[in-house]
Amino acid sequence: MQVEISGQKLELHQGDITLQEVDAIVNAANSRLAGGGGVDGAIHRRGGQSIMAETDAKYPDGCPTGSAVISGAGKLPAKYVIHAVGPVWSGGSRGEAELLAGAYRRCLELAVEHDCRGIALPALSTGAYRYPIDQAARAALSVAIEFLEAHGKPELVRFVLFDAGTYGAFAAALEELTA
Ligand code: APR
Numbered sequence: 001m002q003v004e005i006s007g008q009k010l011e012l013h014q015g016d017i018t019l020q021e022v023d024a025i026v027n028a029a030n031s032r033l034a035g036g037g038g039v040d041g042a043i044h045r046r047g048g049q050s051i052m053a054e055t056d057a058k059y060p061d062g063c064p065t066g067s068a069v070i071s072g073a074g075k076l077p078a079k080y081v082i083h084a085v086g087p088v089w090s091g092g093s094r095g096e097a098e099l100l101a102g103a104y105r106r107c108l109e110l111a112v113e114h115d116c117r118g119i120a121l122p123a124l125s126t127g128a129y130r131y132p133i134d135q136a137a138r139a140a141l142s143v144a145i146e147f148l149e150a151h152g153k154p155e156l157v158r159f160v161l162f163d164a165g166t167y168g169a170f171a172a173a174l175e176e177l178t179a
Contacts, residue, residue: 001171003178005148010141011158012174013120014167018046020160021077022118024070024111028127029083032062033069038127043081047074051081066099068106070114080114082107086125089132097139100125104143111154118156123166133166137173145177 001012017025017039028039033055035044044051054071063069068084084107087099103124111119123140125131144157161167 001174003174005145006152008148008153009156009158010144010148010174011156012167012170013158013160014162014164015160016042016162017120017122017160018042018076020120020158022120022156022158023078023116023154024080024082024107024114024119025073025076025078025160026068026107026119026121026124027081027083028122028124028129029063029085031065031085033059033083034062036128039122043076047076047081050074055083066102066106068103068110070110078120080111080116082110082119084121084124086129086131089125089130092135096125096131097135100131100136100139101143104140105147108144108147108151108154108157112151116154118158119154120158120160123159123161123170126166133169134173137166137169138177141170141173141177 027043051074065085073081084103087096126136
């Protein structure tokens with residue numbers, strides 16, 4: 001599914017984020033940037049050790065929840081990995097929505113600051129961090145739409161959703177937000 005926002009592409013794609021041939025892919029990291037399973041495991045496995053070596057050296061204090069940092073992409077087809085830290089879901093009254101929006105916003109800012117024409121993002125916080133998928137999808141897409149409307153770039157914002165259920169939730173949210 002694809003829509004145009006301010007002349008730029010906003011896309012939903014079902015697949016594996018590590019295979020995306022775009023300038024930047026986003027990792028669903030933790031605040032220690034310590035690696036893990038899910039997206040994080042796949043990125044470090046496929047990208048090789050240079051990614052962790054770089055984040056250890058550049059960001060020894062990690063990255064706060066609700067923000068993101070950038071590194072090279074090692075052996076991956078992308079140029080950059082943006083390590084975003086979404087919130088752990090704990091009921092919705094601990095600022096989760098603001099933190100999730102902040103993480104996505106920082107990813108898009110970093111992509112633009114590094115002249116990325118295309119960025120691929122996963123459904124942050126919806127795996128190990130248990131954020132309800134429908135709310136996460138609306139939050140993610142609202143940030144992307146607002147950012148594209150405000151900045152007119154990057155040229156391509158692609159959400160890469162791993163399974164059909166997650167894709168379906170994003171597709172429903174996108175239809176609702178662009179109706
Ligand atoms: N490509 C795209 N999406 C993927 C991939 C992949 N290769 N692997 C998993 N996913 C999906 C999951 O199905 C889920 O919908 O990404 C979404 C986010 O799941 P997680 O990777 O578990 O991320 P998150 O919920 O943000 O939890 C982050 O998990 O791996 C650890 O170190 C990480 O502690 C951090 C936490």
